[in-house]
Amino acid sequence: MDFDFLSDTMGKLLAGVPMTLELALISTTAGAVLAVLLAVARAAFVPAAWFVRGYVYVLRGTPLLLQIFLIYYGLGQFAWVRDTILWPFLRQPYWCAILALTINTAAYGAEIIRGGLQSVPAGAVEAGRAAGMPRLLLYRRIILPIAIRQALPAYGNEIITMVKATSLASIVTLMELSGIAYSIISETYRALEVFLCAGTIYLVITFVLTRAVAGVETWLNPHLRASRT
Amino acid sequence: MRRLPRIIALAAAATLAAMPFAQAKDWKKVTIATEGAFMPYNGHDASGKLIGFEIDLANDLCARMKVTCEIVAQDWDGIIPGLNAGKYDAIMAGMSITPKRMEVINFSRSYTQSPTSLAVLSDSKLAALPVSRVSLDDKAATDAAIAALTPMLKGKIVGAQVSTIQADMLKTYFSGVAELRTYKTSEEHDLDLTAGRVDAVLDSSSYLIAAIAKPGGEKMKMVGPLFTGGLLGKGTGVGLRKADTELQAMFDKAIAEAMADGSMKKLAIQWFKTDVTPAN
Numbered sequence: 001m002d003f004d005f006l007s008d009t010m011g012k013l014l015a016g017v018p019m020t021l022e023l024a025l026i027s028t029t030a031g032a033v034l035a036v037l038l039a040v041a042r043a044a045f046v047p048a049a050w051f052v053r054g055y056v057y058v059l060r061g062t063p064l065l066l067q068i069f070l071i072y073y074g075l076g077q078f079a080w081v082r083d084t085i086l087w088p089f090l091r092q093p094y095w096c097a098i099l100a101l102t103i104n105t106a107a108y109g110a111e112i113i114r115g116g117l118q119s120v121p122a123g124a125v126e127a128g129r130a131a132g133m134p135r136l137l138l139y140r141r142i143i144l145p146i147a148i149r150q151a152l153p154a155y156g157n158e159i160i161t162m163v164k165a166t167s168l169a170s171i172v173t174l175m176e177l178s179g180i181a182y183s184i185i186s187e188t189y190r191a192l193e194v195f196l197c198a199g200t201i202y203l204v205i206t207f208v209l210t211r212a213v214a215g216v217e218t219w220l221n222p223h224l225r226a227s228r229t
Numbered sequence: 230m231r232r233l234p235r236i237i238a239l240a241a242a243a244t245l246a247a248m249p250f251a252q253a254k255d256w257k258k259v260t261i262a263t264e265g266a267f268m269p270y271n272g273h274d275a276s277g278k279l280i281g282f283e284i285d286l287a288n289d290l291c292a293r294m295k296v297t298c299e300i301v302a303q304d305w306d307g308i309i310p311g312l313n314a315g316k317y318d319a320i321m322a323g324m325s326i327t328p329k330r331m332e333v334i335n336f337s338r339s340y341t342q343s344p345t346s347l348a349v350l351s352d353s354k355l356a357a358l359p360v361s362r363v364s365l366d367d368k369a370a371t372d373a374a375i376a377a378l379t380p381m382l383k384g385k386i387v388g389a390q391v392s393t394i395q396a397d398m399l400k401t402y403f404s405g406v407a408e409l410r411t412y413k414t415s416e417e418h419d420l421d422l423t424a425g426r427v428d429a430v431l432d433s434s435s436y437l438i439a440a441i442a443k444p445g446g447e448k449m450k451m452v453g454p455l456f457t458g459g460l461l462g463k464g465t466g467v468g469l470r471k472a473d474t475e476l477q478a479m480f481d482k483a484i485a486e487a488m489a490d491g492s493m494k495k496l497a498i499q500w501f502k503t504d505v506t507p508a509n
Contacts, residue, residue: 073417076424091426093410173388173410173421182306183411186392189333191310 002193009184009197017201019176023166027101028159034102035109040139042110043117052110059107065168067104072096072172097169105162112158116151117143149220156213160206167202177201256476258297260317261287261467265302266414269439269500270323270341270465273302282500283321286340289492293483306392306413309334312468318476320468323433325394327462335471337480339464340493341505343435344455345395347387350422351450355381355429358453365398365459374454375402382407385428388418394461395431401460415440423448435505464507 038055041048059067075081075090082091089095120143128142170179181198185191218225263271263283271281279300291298303311305322312320312334326336344362349355358381363374383406389396391411399409410427412418418430419440432440434455440446467480487493488506497505 073420073424076420076426082425091424093426171413173412183391185310186306186396187329189309189313191307191314 016177016180024163030102031105034106038110039113068100093172112154116147119150120146261319262303262317264322290483325462326466336466342464346434347453361454363454388427388430
């Protein structure tokens with residue numbers, strides 16, 4: 001093992017971590033907001049439910065790689081798209097990647113949250129209603145807390161998947177962790193060492209994330225914690 | 230339990246028999262990797278079959294070497310690691326013979342030579358760049374050409390395929406001047422040039438001429454100096470593992486024969502419309 005090369009590679013790869021985290025953070029945050037809206041809309045009224053079903057069906061049914069390609073290379077093909085006010089955003093690979101990652105994770109997130117919403121016991125909702133809670137308060141105090149608690153383990157999976165999915169952004173020229181890894185390999189032809197370093201960094205990020213999600217789970221489930229007496 | 234040792238001995242014997250002998254290889258079958266996205270060198274037709282100058286040339290060379298060849302498609306950015314990992318025995322993918330690549334693999338003698346050039350959109354301000362010929366081995370001419378291009382490319386975005394001599398050239402001469410974007414394939418930087426995401430692309434002129442001639446390529450124009458030499462290398466050759474000197478000798482001989490009897494030139498004219506084979 002050539003430790004000089006490994007540490008040099010590590011240094012170069014770490015420079016890509018902010019971009020990876022940024023892509024993951026922005027897309028999962030925006031995606032989560034969108035997912036909650038979609039899930040609530042699906043539960044709330046019928047025409048919206050059909051739209052959400054179609055959205056989820058299309059975005060879960062096609063590979064993310066294809067979606068990134070379609071948004072980046074596909075939309076750029078149309079001259080009229082380049083005349084819209086959206087073009088300053090779509091012109092940049094960064095925003096195309098964010099857009100693709102966001103709408104993709106929103107589809108999965110909407111399904112996870114739907115599962116959570118359905119797991120809310122009817123009795124709890126009825127009790128809230130009986131106490132005279134208006135609809136919004138009911139959502140805020142009863143439905144969403146229970147639903148989120150139920151959905152969190154699955155949502156944690158989705159967040160981790162998204163961190164790794166950011167590696168696909170390298171195909172639209174973004175220099176995040178994987179993009180830098182590919183470019184180092186293209187100069188040194190040493191795939192094994194570079195991928196090992198990149199894999200280690202992803203592993204560390206994922207480890208921190210799983211711990212954080214587990215922490216939030218414990219915090220939201222006080223009744224499951226061992227009582228400290 | 231007494232029968233167990235015999236079973237183990239049998240298994241060991243079978244394993245040994247199945248192992249390939251580590252001796253000088255008698256080449257009967259050669260697997261050649263190509264990219265399949267760099268016409269007219271190599272590409273895919275509508276049915277997904279590999280076609281192009283290098284596919285025809287590979288079949289011609291294999292017939293001369295009296296070996297059966299299998300041609301496989303491999304992504305460009307992993308093509309050299311794949312060779313050294315033993316996934317195939319040779320690379321024919323429009324790969325230029327450069328000192329940097331020679332550190333990890335060997336090359337046969339070259340079979341094409343084509344300068345590197347910029348391409349821009351015909352309605353771009355850069356479209357007025359004068360055409361000239363510059364060898365990067367000639368320091369004075371290189372400095373003058375780079376000095377002339379630098380103000381034109383200042384703040385512009387220039388695309389190139391990752392891991393190519395063109396990406397290397399941009400990094401060497403224009404880093405800090407223009408923003409470099411690297412693409413997995415040359416076809417992708419063409420799409421972004423046409424869409425207006427990059428201001429110029431740098432690629433092999435023989436590739437660019439063909440790309441401009443394709444439907445959808447008419448908005449592109451080749452401009453500025455035609456660069457050769459230096460880090461751009463000595464033409465394209467067959468990439469081979471360092472250990473396979475025998476195979477290298479076979480390719481060298483076959484290429485020399487194909488050049489001598491004019492069949493290589495014929496293939497070049499068929500695919501490139503012009504003779505891109507080296508002079509000697």
